[in-house]
Amino acid sequence: MPRVEFTPNLARQTQAPSCEVGGSTVAEALNEVFRKVPGLRSYVLDDQGAVRTHVVIFVDGSTIRDRARLSDTLRPDSEVFVMQALSGG
């Protein structure tokens, strides 16, 4: 199952546990996390469901391409990292 990890900076502000989830896209995997931890969603995604401007998501070492719909695909053993971008904010 894909594994999702969050920057420790998020854990300072809200619950952000690492977890193994189902899903074949980034959206499906994150939605499973958000079902478990509803309060986390608005820290990662904006009002329209896009990745926040100053958040960056890596899948297996590469940044995702689709920041609006999070349609990038996952392998069963993918590692997803939700990080704080080094772009200010």
Next chain:
Amino acid sequence: MSTKLYLGTRKGLIEAEKREGRWQLTRCSFRGVQVPMLLPDARDGRLYAAVNHGHFGSKVHVSTDAGATWAEAACPTYPPKPDDVPDVINPMSQEPTPWTLKLIWSLESGGKDEPGVLWCGTIPGGLFKSMDSGASWSLVTSLWNHPARAQWFGGGADWPGIHSIVVDPRDSRHVQLAVSCAGVWETHDGGESWACIGEGMFAEFMPPDQRFDPGIQDPHRMVACPLSPDHQWVQHHNGIFHSTDGGRHWQHCDKVNPSGFGFAVVVHPTDPQTAWFVPGVKDEMRVPVDDALCVMRTRDGGATFEPLRKGLPQEHAYHLVYRHALDISGDGRTLAFGSTTGSVWISEDGGDSWERLSAELPPVYIVRFG
């Protein structure tokens, strides 16, 4: 007289209390996080704090024990933008205005007869209403969908924003907003319909034929006298304006001393003729006149103004005071303000003299007496 002061800063919510005759700093909450907006709700004692995490967006927290403990509450959130709704294009940038919360820029209680009602103004221009003490929020679509919103643009910020909300103490369904840059708006039906009002303000930042258009004005801050709500004051980008008819008409106050530029204004709670401002050199400078900080007071409805300097630095002072960073207590004599360079001053004699609480704070966004 208030004995508690809340300071929303670039690096947290910092509190001060008057103990044994002296004001002193006490507690810091949300350490390291921006706190752009605060609301001590006098109706039920709750304290609301809007925090801005930068990377992780804006959130609202609420305390029922005057800031000792906090719980994250619901945050105003724009609804999904329907695919068939056309973008509203910002006339200045020609960019579509996002349906995404950028900043919580005002937070006010509803009327005393409306327990649990809260209003929240935001950048990029959405107004939100809560009926349940912030447990949930709804975008006020009558304003968001108003055709005139296409004319709104940001002043300083990239997007327009609602920074002042005035609930009429005589009629809670009468609510007025000041918007940068979209002038003054009001509803008489609790937010079901809105109109832009306000003749007399002028905008030197616009071409001559648009300068008096009420819908493009940049009021930096608007307040109404609680005892006499038709008496209203606006610190505008281009000067100080006073209304005696509930914001329908505005008179420009040209006897300012030393300057009509600034962001903050407060009005005396029972004397509508008395108001305070923190003036600066307009517009591209935004520093105290002659680098000497003063608060400016009128006591005659804007006919004359006096600079109040006792206790304030009079040389090499570069303080700017943001629009929400000046407050007045219910006694009409205790005032406090905080600056972009991290100083906070308190006066207990109506501004005649000031004492610095600290010069070591982060930039101050908002000052509120508890």
